[in-house]
Amino acid sequence: MERLDKRLSATGKWSRKEARELIRAGRVSVGGVPCRAPEAKVDEAAPVTVDGTPIGAHGPVYLMLHKPAGVVSSTDQPGERTVLELLGEEYQNIGLFPAGRLDKDTEGLLLLTNDGPLAHRLLSPKSHVDKVYYVEVDGELDGDDVEAVRAGLTLGDGTVCLPGELELLSGHSAHITLREGKYHQVKRMLASRGKPVTYLKRVRFGPLILDEGLPKGAWRPLNERELESIFCE
Numbered sequence: 001m002e003r004l005d006k007r008l009s010a011t012g013k014w015s016r017k018e019a020r021e022l023i024r025a026g027r028v029s030v031g032g033v034p035c036r037a038p039e040a041k042v043d044e045a046a047p048v049t050v051d052g053t054p055i056g057a058h059g060p061v062y063l064m065l066h067k068p069a070g071v072v073s074s075t076d077q078p079g080e081r082t083v084l085e086l087l088g089e090e091y092q093n094i095g096l097f098p099a100g101r102l103d104k105d106t107e108g109l110l111l112l113t114n115d116g117p118l119a120h121r122l123l124s125p126k127s128h129v130d131k132v133y134y135v136e137v138d139g140e141l142d143g144d145d146v147e148a149v150r151a152g153l154t155l156g157d158g159t160v161c162l163p164g165e166l167e168l169l170s171g172h173s174a175h176i177t178l179r180e181g182k183y184h185q186v187k188r189m190l191a192s193r194g195k196p197v198t199y200l201k202r203v204r205f206g207p208l209i210l211d212e213g214l215p216k217g218a219w220r221p222l223n224e225r226e227l228e229s230i231f232c233e
Contacts, residue, residue: 005038060115067110068216073101108202109210128179132204139195
């Protein structure tokens with residue numbers, strides 16, 4: 001059982017405030033019966049409609065995962081442990097997939113959802129959604145590296161990388177911001193500067209910031225503020 005306003009806001013289509021307004025206006029029905037109480041408890045299997053349109057027993061799902069190293073960003077890969085295997089049974093077989101990928105040995109923020117249109121929009125090269133990583137390297141990062149990343153690097157195989165930002169935290173660590181997601185991009189960019197990556201962790205994806213209270217391998221649903229932010233991105 002869950003609150004009716006929470007059930008609506010969990011779809012990502014309405015904020016909790018908007019859900020309450022819809023309910024109080026008599027536009028929401030549960031099992032074919034109009035309900036005007038946002039706090040009403042509703043069985044998760046009960047059919048809910050808004051203006052006669054079903055929202056489904058389960059709306060779209062949006063989870064933040066703190067991906068650990070050693071797990072692949074895939075729904076199914078023989079011989080490998082996947083990020084879906086970290087989730088509870090209630091999240092199996094409902095079409096969840098990672099919105100974007102992290103390398104097997106890369107840690108950090110991963111968005112899991114079954115909302116294909118949203119994932120496509122966030123990942124589209126035209127959207128230029130910022131991705132921020134904490135990185136440690138073997139070598140000494142300096143101002144020349146900052147300028148090279150800002151100008152946009154061309155890798156040895158001819159791959160052209162869009163301009164990014166490198167914020168030095170120490171001689172061996174930095175935050176790097178990219179607006180695209182080429183294969184092994186952070187590692188290849190810094191390797192081209194003679195500074196091979198020794199540790200990589202994504203700390204932000206668009207408006208989502210990794211909840212550092214989540215242990216590695218743990219996950220939670222996005223909160224209302226986070227849901228609103230990804231739909232406004």
